[in-house]
Amino acid sequence: MATKIIFFTVNGRPEKAEFPGDCPAQDVKDLFRSAAEAGPHDILKLYNPKGNITNISPGLEPNSSSCCYKLEVVAADCNSEPLGAELAGALGFDLSSMEKRLQGLEKRILTEAGDAPAVVYEMKKQVDSFREKLESVEHLSWLGLFKDLSEGTHKPSPFYHKRTLHKTRKESLWRYQRKQWEDAEIMVLLQVMYTDLDFIAAFNIEPAVLQHFLFEVYRRYNNIPFHNFKHCFCVTQMMYGLIWLTDLKSKMDGEDLLIMLTSAVCHDLDHAGYNNVYQINARTELALRYNDISPLENHHCAIAFEILEKTESNIFRNLSMNQYKRIREGIIKCILATDMTRHNEILNNFKSILTAFDFTNKEHREVLMMILIKVSDISNEARPMEVAEPWLDCLLQEFYNQSDVEKLEGLPVTPFMDRDKVTKPSSQTGFIRFVLLPLFIELANLFPCLEQHIIHPVRKALDYYTEMEKALEREKVIRAQTQCPADSLTD
DSSP states (O other): OOEEEEEEEETTEEEEEEEETTOOHHHHHHHHHHHTTOOTTOEEEEEOTTSOEEOOSTTOOOOOTTSOEEEEEEEOOGGGSHHHHHHHHHHSOOHHHHHHHHHHHHHHHHHHTSSOOHHHHHHHHHHHHHHHHHHOHHHHGGGTOOSOOSSSSOOOOTTSOSSOOOHHHHHHHHIIIIIISOHHHHHHHHHHHHHHTTHHHHTTOOHHHHHHHHHHHHHTSOOOSSSSHHHHHHHHHHHHHHHHHTTGGGTSOHHHHHHHHHHHHHTTTTOOSOOHHHHHHTTOHHHHHTTTSSHHHHHHHHHHHHHHTSGGGOTTTTSOHHHHHHHHHHHHHHHHTTOGGGHHHHHHHHHHHHTTOOTTOHHHHHHHHHHHHHHHHTOGGGSOHHHHHHHHHHHHHHHHHHHHHHHHTTOOOOGGGOTTTOOHHHHHHHHIIIIIHHHHHHHHHHOGGGIIIIIHHHHHHHHHHHHHHHHHHHHHHHHHHHHHHHHHHHO
């Protein structure tokens, strides 16, 4: 087998890797890890000469010294920092200590018993699986973490996996979204987004501070059916994907992009699972504090800046006063825009400037930023049905919980949350037809490239729930018809 020679740079330093074409994949990764002087738990990212992320594998295309790959260490071992202890305590997850325990157990067992029991191999398998998930481009690609996954001009949607979804892949998509990725892993993925958008370098964000910020954000999301940390991740992932799809990096400055991504991360902090209607009708502390004006969204903003007030978690601490003021103002505007009572106001404002939209106009950009976070916030139906429908089940569970409490407390029952009147299809057909599609269509009028990525799947979702609603109606008619003869016989 011929030897491959790969020229690449690490932090601007030229390096050369040489290995046989049939070299095991792990040996190739270890070779690049050694060149980067990276630890065993650091996460590596390799860019090909075109600037696209590629797998570190024996299949790398040979190149020349004038056309180098670029290797980066994008996430250092957070367990080596004080944050690791907090993660371990809160999540029960510490990769470093797990490996140390394994090494100690293996030495002891090999000495005393000869062969290691199955539990040791299982633990080792979990550690290896975690590292593989973080380093494999293919495994992450469905999440929209990468800009261009194919050769040529066609760019696949960042919301779908680049490979054909075989039966087993389709069946596992839901586990992939909510169960396969642990919270600690999701925090690493969020860190990758900040890194990939060049925020770390552009705004002098220290990795340890970013880790602490994301951990504090994680702690302030509640364990409720829908508005939880995984929802925060989905909204942020969608925002990240939209930024790359619409090439906003060439149209807006870095501060605007940082505002949008951070707003997505923080947009539902400390959500208790009861919407503004309940807060106002129940006269809760939040409604009283914010005078019935977007009590939840104001609270999410307050919690976000409470986190950012702490030096150890303030990712903006190296910015100038003017930069911080602008970013704070932008985040507040974006998060307040997620209040659905302002939906028509914001959408109509966007439609009024659409025909003469100007990226150099500050007011135009601000309206677009509000539209983008709104789209990201309610974008589940743009995802594969295998992912979107279970999220809908979670949302309905939260809705039904609220209507149950409203009935118990003698409050007006929110109509679209009443479990006695609302079904899954009826909750979606109107929402998609009158809220989602009009919003998504206007955004696609500005960015036609979005039509295949967000409008086509939403139309399919509308067809799906329309058919489901018709099926329920047919079932209701049949049940009524079969019941009538029985009633007449009783008479």
